[in-house]
Amino acid sequence: MSVVQDLNAIDVPRQFPDHTQLPESDGTFVKNFQEHPQSIILTDSIDPVLQRLHPDGLYAIGQDCGIYWRETEPPEKGAEAPDWFYVPRVPARVDGQIRRSYVLWREFITPTIVLEFASGNGSEERDATPLSRSAEGETIRPGKFWVYEQVMRIPYYGIYQITNGNLEVYHLVDTTYERMTPNDRGHYFIPPMQVELGLWRGSYSSHSEELWLRWWDESGNLLLTGHEEAEVQRERANVAEERANAAQERANVAEQEAQQEQQKRSQLTERLKSLSPEQLQALGISLELLD
Known part of the structure; x- marks a missing residue:
């Protein structure tokens, strides 16, 4: 048998899929009308800071995008889709294409922070159920909290309950999430990003006065969106x-x-x-x- 025939006879596992081969949506509805504007505020206001931290442009922001951490069938079951996340030292485009998802087995760099905007009581976002199998041998889907903490090992995890304005931020210490205590301004300092995360009440877009998740600098100055900065300049x-x-x-x-x-x-x-x-x-x- 020739070398080529020998190679063809070997059952080689298929290559791990990348972001172009995996679903970019799990087909679920957006949880509430505030979700998209909330993501835009966070991205728009933090972008100048990240450009300063990454003058080479190597960083990516995901908004309701899947982070794939294991291969499953269907593929969506092996992903979590945070409402907002930031990953340093990776390009926003791959091979000239805008990312459709973030695939951990392709990148090996975990996000620095993930944020979830909870429409309910936050139980889904705090679910620490581990990956396991039932008595019948079926895989029990793990909870988000467990996946972020034990598998992805994301340093900072924020849960914002839109219904009551409650904000919880966790920091990964060794192998366990510890809930952070806010500073005197009621904010949570995120050292790798050199910013504080907290809640701000005001109007944005077509929304009347609401509580919004916002960034502040280390001195406690609110980071403005492009529209807000333009308004300030006009004023x-x-x-x-x-x-x-x-x-x-x-x-x-x-x-x-x-x-x-x-x-x-x-x-x-x-x-x-x-x-x-x-x-x-x-x-x-x-x-x-x-x-």
């Missing part, structure tokens, strides 16, 4: 214009007052010139002062 320009207009108005008033004063002096001089020398002398005015 600054308006204030600068108002100040310039006020200064110009004051200059105009001062000029008018000076002109009026000069006019009064000219009129007085003309009146004094019409007087006789004797009258001027009686008033104690020298003729030389009128020249």
Whole structure:
């Protein structure tokens, strides 16, 4: 038997699939109308920070995208889809294509943080059920908390309950998630990203005043979205214009007052010139002062 025939006779396992070969959706509905705007706020406001941290552009942000951690049938059962996550040191595109999902067995770099926006009571997001088999031999799907903690080993995990505004942030210490304590501002510091995570009440897009998950810098300054930054710049320009207009108005008033004063002096001089020398002398005015 030839070498080629020998190779053909070997049962070689198929190559692990990549992001182009795996489903990009599990077919579930978006959980609520706030989910997409919430993701946009987080991405838009943090992007300048990540560009500074990664001047080479090597970082990726996922929004309701699958993170595949094991091969299953169907494939979606081997993935978790955080509402928002950030991965350092990887490109946003692979072979010129925008990522459809994030495949751990292809990348080997785990996300730094994952965030879940819970519409319910958060029990699904806190589910620590481990991967196991039933008495009948069927695989029991593990809970998100267990997968993020024990398999993906993601350093920071945030659960935001939209229904009641509760925010929980966990930090992986050794092999276990420990719930973090907020700082004096009520924020959670994420050292690898050099930012704080917390809740902010305000209006965004078409939504009336709501609680939103937001980023702050290490000094406690809110990181603005592009739209908010543009509004601030417009407001600054308006204030600068108002100040310039006020200064110009004051200059105009001062000029008018000076002109009026000069006019009064000219009129007085003309009146004094019409007087006789004797009258001027009686008033104690020298003729030389009128020249």
